[in-house]
Amino acid sequence: MYPDTLRYSKDHEWVRIEGDVCVIGITHYAQDELGEVVFVEIPEPGQEFDAHEEIGTIESVKAVAEFFTPVAGEIVEANEALADSPELINRDPHGEGWLVKVRFSAQSDLDGLMDSAAYEKFLEDGE
Amino acid sequence: MSENTLVRRTPLYDAHQAAGGKLVEFAGWQMPVQYSGVLQEHRAVRTEAGIFDVSHMxxxxxxxxxxxxxxxxxxxxxxxxxxxxxxxxxxxxxxxxxxxxxxxxxxxxxxxxxxxxxxxxxxxxxxxxxxxxxxxxxxxxVSSDYGLIALQGPKAEGMLEGLTSTDLTAIRYYAFEQGEVAGRPAIISRTGYTGENGFELYLAPEDTQPVWDRLLEVGGPEGLVPAGLGARDTLRLEAAMALYGHEIDDSITPLEAGLQWVVKLEAADFIGRQALVEMKEAGLARKLVGFNVEGRGIARQGHKVVADGEEVGFVTSGTFSPTLEKALGMAHVPVSMAATGTTVSLDIRGKVVPAVIVDLPFYKRA
Missing domain, CATH: 3.30.70.1400 (Aminomethyltransferase beta-barrel domains)
Structure with a gap:
């Protein structure tokens, strides 16, 4: 369920490291809790954020959820496909449903993230 | 004592568990908010049929x-x-x-x-x-004497027909018969909260799950799905039906909520009558309206309607409409802003987004 190529945050985001850039999305657990996604608001490339700062919102029919960047840095790309197909987040949360790519500024931000085994344990323990 | 004993279960609790319903606490009850997903359940009710547990009423x-x-x-x-x-x-x-x-x-x-x-x-x-x-x-x-099932959608009547000896065609909208469904005594009521044709079935608690199961058995092959509170809310919102705690509450009158048709001032001296007579004579200051969000975002209950930086009204319900595939909602606004076609501004979590007042309901069945 949770690929070991990703790192996970306690806010239920995942991160895939590609050189100096992190691809960020929300986890299967997070999308399942939220339900069918109908609207996504993601930041424009060029914006800069601190670690754990809210960078956008994801809305289902019933609820709205903020999402946070686990790492500080500059947005280099946003997933344009989500504007027309927000359901990608439900269908493929760890792949095509990615949200943004961030050029991270501090390697240390990555240290606090969990590997897949630790994240699964975190979920089992009821967060 | 476990905390679950404080939250009540309907006669259909086991059925929801078995069907993979996502249960949440609602008004002191464990209720299914969704099964397969709100969008799919909503669309099933608009095109085929859905079955709801409303035994908490x-x-x-x-x-x-x-x-x-x-x-x-x-x-x-x-x-x-x-x-x-x-x-x-x-x-x-x-x-x-x-x-x-x-x-x-x-x-x-x-x-x-x-x-x-x-x-x-x-x-x-x-x-x-x-x-x-x-x-x-x-x-x-007598709440504990009844389980309550709502069967709603264009195919609802056909599905129920085969399971009852009661002549459904003789039951008009907002009428009922005491009859039977699947051999169990039932009040069969042509009512609902979805904007579709359909029925609400009042059953003895012990008869509720057998009837639920039988309906799904008969209706399932024709597209009947169990639907949760999530779809119930989006369906009623498209049909512009009021929900207590949203469009109406103890600060809002039926006149303001567009429900003047339930108020019969000449019928009797009911509690609240004098206040409504006075409100009618003075003229309304605010009114419930429908709106389509024109910008990006989904308005939700409690978001403000603003004009020149001031709060002038509030959103009572807002969602993404699965049928119309856009963000819409209802709001209380000053009468001066209530005309169809008026553009208003909504404060959606700090962003000012335009919305246009539209006629209600958003959805009316053909």
Missing amino acids: GEFRVAGKGAETFLQRMTPNDVARLKPGRIHYSGLLTEQGTYVDDLLVYRLAEDEFLLVVNAANSAKDFAWLQGHNDAGVTLED
């Missing part, structure tokens, strides 16, 4: 010689004109004309009525009625 029996007079005093609609076998939509109002709750009144017989109230308000409503029962009519909370 409260039911009160009012009976005796003075029952009609009592209800004429307690509710704004005209109970004297309600014939046995018929139902009308009404409310309980405060002296200020605002809502204690909204409800359905079933006339079971000349001197016997069934009131169906919101689960969250059930205890409050019963105490309110009791507190005004000076004539001593029979007033009983």
Whole structure:
């Protein structure tokens, strides 16, 4: 369920490291809790954020959820496909449903993230 | 004592678990918010049919010689004109004309009525009625005597037809028959909260799951799906049906909520009447309207309607409409902004987003 190529945050985001850039999305657990996604608001490339700062919102029919960047840095790309197909987040949360790519500024931000085994344990323990 | 004993379960609890329903606490009950997904369940009700557990609703029996007079005093609609076998939509109002709750009144017989109230308000409503029962009519909370299933959608009638000897075509909108479904006694009521044709079935608790199962067995191959509170809310919103705690509450009158048609000022001296007469004479300051969000975002309950940086109104319900595939909602706004076509501004979590006032309902079945 949770690929070991990703790192996970306690806010239920995942991160895939590609050189100096992190691809960020929300986890299967997070999308399942939220339900069918109908609207996504993601930041424009060029914006800069601190670690754990809210960078956008994801809305289902019933609820709205903020999402946070686990790492500080500059947005280099946003997933344009989500504007027309927000359901990608439900269908493929760890792949095509990615949200943004961030050029991270501090390697240390990555240290606090969990590997897949630790994240699964975190979920089992009821967060 | 585990905490679960404080949260009640409907007769369909096991059925929801077995069907993979996502259960949440709602008004003191464990209720399914969704099964397969809100969008899919919503669309199934619009195109085929859906089945809902609404057993959490409260039911009160009012009976005796003075029952009609009592209800004429307690509710704004005209109970004297309600014939046995018929139902009308009404409310309980405060002296200020605002809502204690909204409800359905079933006339079971000349001197016997069934009131169906919101689960969250059930205890409050019963105490309110009791507190005004000076004539001593029979007033009983019979909520635990009933399981309640709503079968809604264009295919609902065809699915029910094969399971009952009752002639459904003889039951008009807002009418009911005491009959049977799948061999179990039932009040079969042509009512609903979705904007589709359909029925609500009042059953003994022990009969509720057998009837639920049988309906799914018969209807399943034709597209019937179990639907949760999530779809119930988006369906009623598209149909512009009021929900207590949203469009109506104890600060809002039926006149402001566009429900003047339930208020029969000439029928009787009901509680709240004087306040409504005065409000009508003075003219309304605000009004419930529908809006389409024109910018990006989804308005939600509690978001403000703003003009020149000032709050002038508030969103009562907002969602992404699965049928119309856009963000829409209802709001209370000043009468000066209530005309269809008016552009207003909504404050969606700090962003000002334009919305246009539109006619209600958003959805009307063909």
